[in-house]
Amino acid sequence: MSDAVVELAAVTKDYGRSRILHGVDLQIGPAELAALMGPSGSGKSTLLNLIGLLDRPTAGRVVILGRDTGRMAEADRTRLRGSTIGFVFQFHHLLPSLTAMENVRLPRVIEAGRVRAGMEAAALDLLTQFGLGDRGDARVSELSGGEQQRVAIARALALGPALVLADEPTGNLDTHASDRVFDLMRRINRDLGTAFLIVTHDPRIAERCDRVIELVDGRIRADRRRDTSPRPG
Numbered sequence: 001m002s003d004a005v006v007e008l009a010a011v012t013k014d015y016g017r018s019r020i021l022h023g024v025d026l027q028i029g030p031a032e033l034a035a036l037m038g039p040s041g042s043g044k045s046t047l048l049n050l051i052g053l054l055d056r057p058t059a060g061r062v063v064i065l066g067r068d069t070g071r072m073a074e075a076d077r078t079r080l081r082g083s084t085i086g087f088v089f090q091f092h093h094l095l096p097s098l099t100a101m102e103n104v105r106l107p108r109v110i111e112a113g114r115v116r117a118g119m120e121a122a123a124l125d126l127l128t129q130f131g132l133g134d135r136g137d138a139r140v141s142e143l144s145g146g147e148q149q150r151v152a153i154a155r156a157l158a159l160g161p162a163l164v165l166a167d168e169p170t171g172n173l174d175t176h177a178s179d180r181v182f183d184l185m186r187r188i189n190r191d192l193g194t195a196f197l198i199v200t201h202d203p204r205i206a207e208r209c210d211r212v213i214e215l216v217d218g219r220i221r222a223d224r225r226r227d228t229s230p231r232p233g
Contacts, residue, residue, distance in 0.1 A: 004029050004063075005163045005195045006051050011060035013046050013218075020046045021218045023060065028163065031193040033186065035206035038215035044199050045167065047215065051197065052165050053081040065162060082111060086156030086194075088166040093152070094140045100127060100151045101136035107158040126154040130184060146177030153184060157194070164188075166198040170205060182208060 004027040013021040020043045028034060028051075038044050049055040050062055053069060062069050064084055069077055094103045104123040109115055124136050130150045140148060149169060156164050166185065170178035182205055188194050198209065206212050207226070214222040 003066075005032075005065060006197075007061070007063040008051070009061040009063070011050060011057045011062060013043075013050065013055070014058040019218065021050075021057075024218070024220060026213070026220065028195055028197055030162070031189060031195060032211060033189045033196045033209050034198070034211040034213055035209040036197055036199045036213050036215060037201070037206055042215045043218040044215055046218075048165050048167055048197070048199060051163075052085055052087060053077045082107070083159060084162050086159070086161040086164040088149070088152050088156045088164060088169045094148060094155070096140045099137050099139060100132060100143065100147075103140070103151055104154045104158055107155060111159065123154075123158065126157060127151070130154050144177070145173055146180055149173065149177070149181050150184060153181070153188070157188065157192075160192075161194065163195045163197065166196060168199055168201070170200065170202060178202070178205070 006026070006028040008024050008026040011021055011024045012019065024047065036044055036047070046055070050057055053062070053064070056070075064080060067080065069080065072080070095106070098106070101120060101123045104126055105115075105119045108119045108122065112119075124133065127133055127136050130153065132147060132150055132154070135143065135147060140151075143151065149172075153164075153169070164185070169185070170181050173181060185196055185198070186208070189196055198205065200206055209226070211223070211225045213220060
């Protein structure tokens with residue numbers, strides 16, 4: 001059995017009479033940081049939705065941490081998604097009525113069904129790791145775009161997922177903020193062993209990933225790996 005975090009085997013996805021994905025085979029290994037690139041309409045979002053268990057394939061298998069999700073009941077898929085996969089989007093989808101700390105705490109509250117002791121401290125600890133320890137009480141509207149995206153990444157990591165799916169996480173940021181957000185994801189990837197699959201149109205971001213996967217017309221056209229391990233001294 002593969003030790004991949006995610007394994008797709010001959011995955012096809014149809015919407016009506018349109019075929020979006022054509023027999024995709026893909027594995028994402030533990031602690032891998034991969035970029036997913038391709039033109040608009042190539043199927044990137046569809047692929048992310050299937051990996052994130054937000055949709056089901058028309059044919060083929062989606063295996064998460066060795067579990068074939070094809071015959072799972074929706075409740076079991078939801079539990080697996082919540083415990084295994086974090087999501088980061090171009091538009092951060094933070095709740096504006098909540099503080100930064102409350103946004104980061106939210107996945108734990110949803111999982112437990114209520115606020116429990118220690119949740120606030122855990123959320124503030126994550127924010128501190130991301131350089132936002134003094135912004136925990138700030139409302140979303142009081143944060144810069146880069147700060148908001150760092151809060152979104154902290155929220156995605158709240159339950160300790162094995163995989164983070166990031167859909168254009170730097171697409172709305174300037175170069176400086178974009179680099180800082182990527183550096184944060186890379187640090188989490190290396191320090192915690194969290195795998196990342198990052199959809200991006202930015203070649204600067206893609207070239208800093210361990211692997212670049214190119215999707216064209218619903219098919220993987222290229223899959224190249226790069227040595228991005230830190231150099232000594």
